[in-house]
Amino acid sequence: MEAQTIVAAIKGDDEAFYELINLQKHQLYRIAFRYLKSEHDALEAIQEMTYRAYRSIHKLKEPKYFQTWLIRILINACNDELKRLRVQLPLTGEVIQYKLTALDDSTEPGGRVDLQRLDILEALDRLDLRYRQVIELKYFEDLTIQQIAVVLERPEGTIKTWLFQSYKLLKEYLQERGDSHV
Amino acid sequence: MFERKEPNKSHKGKKRISSHSETMDELVKMDELDTMDDLGKLMNEFNAFHELDGVNKVHDQLIQAKPRVADTPIPDELDDHIQKGLTKGIKAQKVWRFRKWTTLVACFLMVAFITTARVSPAVAAVLHKIPGLGYIVELINYDKGLQSAVENDFILPLGVSDEHENIVFTVDGIIMDEASLVIFYTVENKRGEGTFDFSDVRLLDEMGEPLKEISIGHSGSGVPDKDGDGKIQSRINVDFYDNTVIPNRLSLKVKLHEIFQDVPFEPSSQLPSTWEITIPVDKDKFVGMKTVYEVNQSVVIEGQRITFEKVTVYPTRMSLNVSYDPANSKKIFAFDDLTLVNEEGEEWGSIINGVSGSYPDENREILFFQSNYFSQSKKLFLRGKSIRAMDKESLRITLDPEKERILVGPPNLVLDQVIKNPSEKKKELIFSLKTNPLYDENRGFCVFPFEFIDARGNSFEIKGQSTATNSDKPGYDKTLWLTLPDNQSYQSPITFQIHDYPSRITGEFDIRIK
Numbered sequence: 001m002e003a004q005t006i007v008a009a010i011k012g013d014d015e016a017f018y019e020l021i022n023l024q025k026h027q028l029y030r031i032a033f034r035y036l037k038s039e040h041d042a043l044e045a046i047q048e049m050t051y052r053a054y055r056s057i058h059k060l061k062e063p064k065y066f067q068t069w070l071i072r073i074l075i076n077a078c079n080d081e082l083k084r085l086r087v088q089l090p091l092t093g094e095v096i097q098y099k100l101t102a103l104d105d106s107t108e109p110g111g112r113v114d115l116q117r118l119d120i121l122e123a124l125d126r127l128d129l130r131y132r133q134v135i136e137l138k139y140f141e142d143l144t145i146q147q148i149a150v151v152l153e154r155p156e157g158t159i160k161t162w163l164f165q166s167y168k169l170l171k172e173y174l175q176e177r178g179d180s181h182v
Numbered sequence: 183m184f185e186r187k188e189p190n191k192s193h194k195g196k197k198r199i200s201s202h203s204e205t206m207d208e209l210v211k212m213d214e215l216d217t218m219d220d221l222g223k224l225m226n227e228f229n230a231f232h233e234l235d236g237v238n239k240v241h242d243q244l245i246q247a248k249p250r251v252a253d254t255p256i257p258d259e260l261d262d263h264i265q266k267g268l269t270k271g272i273k274a275q276k277v278w279r280f281r282k283w284t285t286l287v288a289c290f291l292m293v294a295f296i297t298t299a300r301v302s303p304a305v306a307a308v309l310h311k312i313p314g315l316g317y318i319v320e321l322i323n324y325d326k327g328l329q330s331a332v333e334n335d336f337i338l339p340l341g342v343s344d345e346h347e348n349i350v351f352t353v354d355g356i357i358m359d360e361a362s363l364v365i366f367y368t369v370e371n372k373r374g375e376g377t378f379d380f381s382d383v384r385l386l387d388e389m390g391e392p393l394k395e396i397s398i399g400h401s402g403s404g405v406p407d408k409d410g411d412g413k414i415q416s417r418i419n420v421d422f423y424d425n426t427v428i429p430n431r432l433s434l435k436v437k438l439h440e441i442f443q444d445v446p447f448e449p450s451s452q453l454p455s456t457w458e459i460t461i462p463v464d465k466d467k468f469v470g471m472k473t474v475y476e477v478n479q480s481v482v483i484e485g486q487r488i489t490f491e492k493v494t495v496y497p498t499r500m501s502l503n504v505s506y507d508p509a510n511s512k513k514i515f516a517f518d519d520l521t522l523v524n525e526e527g528e529e530w531g532s533i534i535n536g537v538s539g540s541y542p543d544e545n546r547e548i549l550f551f552q553s554n555y556f557s558q559s560k561k562l563f564l565r566g567k568s569i570r571a572m573d574k575e576s577l578r579i580t581l582d583p584e585k586e587r588i589l590v591g592p593p594n595l596v597l598d599q600v601i602k603n604p605s606e607k608k609k610e611l612i613f614s615l616k617t618n619p620l621y622d623e624n625r626g627f628c629v630f631p632f633e634f635i636d637a638r639g640n641s642f643e644i645k646g647q648s649t650a651t652n653s654d655k656p657g658y659d660k661t662l663w664l665t666l667p668d669n670q671s672y673q674s675p676i677t678f679q680i681h682d683y684p685s686r687i688t689g690e691f692d693i694r695i696k
Binding site: 007017 | 224247257263663
């Protein structure tokens with residue numbers, strides 16, 4: 001079913017295009033928000049993504065790559081948003097703290113903070129942005145290595161390397177916190 | 183259509199490797215490559231299998247964190263931002279695309295786009311004074327002639343409705359003269375949701391007979407319901423020709439089909455009802471409102487002779503009769519910059535939002551311009567410089583859709599892809615076109631005509647065509663979609679006569695009309 005809508009959108013059907021964005025909007029927002037840590041910035045990135053996707057959807061050759069293609073545009077829009085906000089994009093290997101706002105950690109519904117979960121999300125925040133992207137796209141958005149490679153515009157081998165490095169670093173951070181679970 | 187990694191799978195894999203002692207046994211038992219846990223594989227690749235245990239724990243925690251991340255609160259303004267992005271994109275793109283060709287002249291509705299719209303305060307004042315007509319201001323934004331017609335009280339408010347199946351079709355007002363009838367309408371869905379589009383539009387006389395010699399046009403994909411009030415408002419354009427007999431009463435009959443968000447267009451989504459509106463015709467109001475200027479002057483541009491015969495001015499449009507010398511070596515497609523100018527330099531360009539002309543035969547054409555009927559111009563000139571044309575011998579495009587190749591064709595056009603759509607019995611051919619940035623930046627092209635001839639010499643019709651003013655192929659700047667029927671009835675290769683193409687002849691001319 002969706003395939004038809006995608007073909008229509010590629011052809012230029014505005015309604016079909018809007019429909020497709022609508023279907024994915026929650027996931028897209030989540031990705032942007034986790035990336036940028038700010039509701040306002042995430043909304044701006046979504047808006048920019050919509051604009052860019054609309055302008056370039058006719059270039060999409062394979063309808064089945066629509067979701068990945070869209071997420072890639074979103075990630076690029078997020079990167080540009082960060083540049084605009086003059087936050088430095090981390091270089092590979094370095095861990096840079098940036099825009100650390102108390103995210104979902106403090107909005108625990110039950111009021112009780114679970115130390116273990118707090119740690120993993122905090123540990124993620126300490127990761128290099130690229131590494132964090134790989135982990136989050138894999139674990140929170142269920143993308144495969146292949147899809148992540150398309151989204152981040154890198155070879156699969158690089159993604160695997162980043163993934164590997166991320167696991168190692170996360171393990172270290174979790175241990176550092178004196179978390180006896182590890 | 184899109185493969186998603188199943189979280190359960192990796193979790194299951196994890197369970198298998200929960201303790202050291204089990205690990206090696208399990209591995210020995212299973213067929214290694216197929217069933218080894220992804221993580222295990224990864225660690226192996228980096229020669230760090232010994233670290234798998236710690237990594238598995240990280241993996242677990244990530245899995246457990248997912249539901250909370252999935253619960254990220256979504257702000258209310260999300261939809262708003264998406265819509266803003268889309269609107270911005272549409273404005274930047276400025277290409278009208280049609281999902282369905284409902285009239286024979288539909289392709290020719292895609293004309294060049296202007297970059298500014300004039301909103302005349304006087305026009306807005308007239309329209310906002312009459313209840314229900316406010317939306318028309320935007321619809322005639324691009325047409326000076328219609329705007330001045332409105333300013334001169336030439337719009338007739340009607341407000342007549344017909345309702346079926348909880349959908350109200352209303353003709354809010356019309357502008358009518360001997361040349362055309364512009365119908366401003368509202369489609370209101372009382373159920374609130376759903377988008378509708380015309381599947382049939384007919385105009386009948388008082389005897390119930392369809393009017394002959396007219397062409398009816400409307401924006402095929404329907405104007406989106408911008409403010410979510412369940413109403414779609416737009417216009418239907420009817421053009422009359424010299425032979426049209428305008429009756430004293432008109433009956434407009436329309437059928438609608440519902441556009442579903444996730445279901446492709448099917449004939450069965452057409453609604454059974456027919457909405458009918460009677461449109462009174464007050465011929466006294468407009469009969470005789472026309473001025474004819476005999477011109478009968480020729481220009482020769484790069485060896486091609488073009489004769490401007492006459493200009494007829496009506497309140498809704500100006501018509502220019504042009505003829506081309508049959509002995510010309512080139513086929514003339516269109517004028518890039520033909521305008522009518524008065525003594526003060528004020529210009530009237532071609533009709534943007536509607537049929538841009540008609541073609542009585544191969545060597546004659548009637549071009550439509552925005553009207554200056556209500557302006558008191560003392561002098562009027564016809565000016566232009568650039569004309570799209572091509573050698574008559576090179577007008578052929580022969581395609582083999584099966585082999586996905588252009589066998590014979592003009593330069594700067596390539597076939598990129600063929601997408602088959604068996605469920606809708608059609609296939610989509612996607613081309614890239616290189617155009618002239620100076621003239622063509624915002625222009626769409628109807629390269630293909632409606633008809634093609636197959637290998638056996640039989641003639642068929644295409645299903646649709648559209649263009650986009652950008653391209654992903656380096657060196658090219660337009661994308662064309664050609665929709666062909668996919669019903670085995672025609673035999674490849676198929677041949678088209680080029681209808682329009684970005685190749686040009688230039689020569690300045692300035693002809694006095696009045």
